[in-house]
Amino acid sequence: MNSVVSINSIRFFVLILIQVLICNHVNFLGYINPYIYVLFIVLYPTKNNRILFILLSFLLGLSIDLFSDSGGIHAAASVLIAYARPVLLRFSFGVQYENYALKFENLEFGSKLVYISLLTIIHHTVLFYLEIFSVSKIILILQKTLFSSIFTILLCMLITIIFSRKTK
Incomplete structure (x- = not known):
């Protein structure tokens, strides 16, 4: 149990540092940014306390907001996906999630890709809608969402493949 807490603590701080020091300064074509801190919410253990998880997601988003001076949009988006995560886990992994037999390293690639x-x-x-906050600019919101999502998904999948421990 202690190793799980230490791994998640290290992951929490490392992802904040990488996001703030590296990813916030990546700006392809003026609007494509990776947000890899989402990986903490993706990889958090499923059996742990849900209220603690939502609180940690809020603190994760809030710390990104503090460094980015973005007024709480990262915290709101992080809490929303932390709250919706059980439904998305059930949709992506089905019976494996229901039986709590979920080990992220052992899951098939397609299910991981759908989940992430x-x-x-x-x-x-949510992030870009709250950032722009205008229905009249829905095309810009969808454009930023699409391209930043593709970039973030590719980076998150690459990171999980590189740093995964394959257990058989």
Whole structure:
């Protein structure tokens, strides 16, 4: 249990540092940014306390907001996907999630891709809608959501493949 807490604590701080120091300064074509801090919410253990998880997601988003001076939009998007995560887990993994036999390293690639894609697209839609906050600019919101989501999904999948421990 202690190793799970330490791994998640390290992951929390490392993802904040990478997001703030590197990813916030990546700006392709003026509006494509990766938001890899979502990976903390993706990889958080399913059996842990849900209220603690939502609180940690809020603190994750709030710390990104503090460094980015973005007024709470990251916190709102992070809390939303943390709250919706059980539904998305059930949709993506089905019986494996119901039986709590979920180990992210052992899951098939397609299910992981669907799960990460759904979380990322929901996160980015909320994030960019709150950032722009105008229905008249829906095309810009969808454009930023689409391209930033693709970039974030590719980076998150690459990171999970590189840093996964394959257990058989």
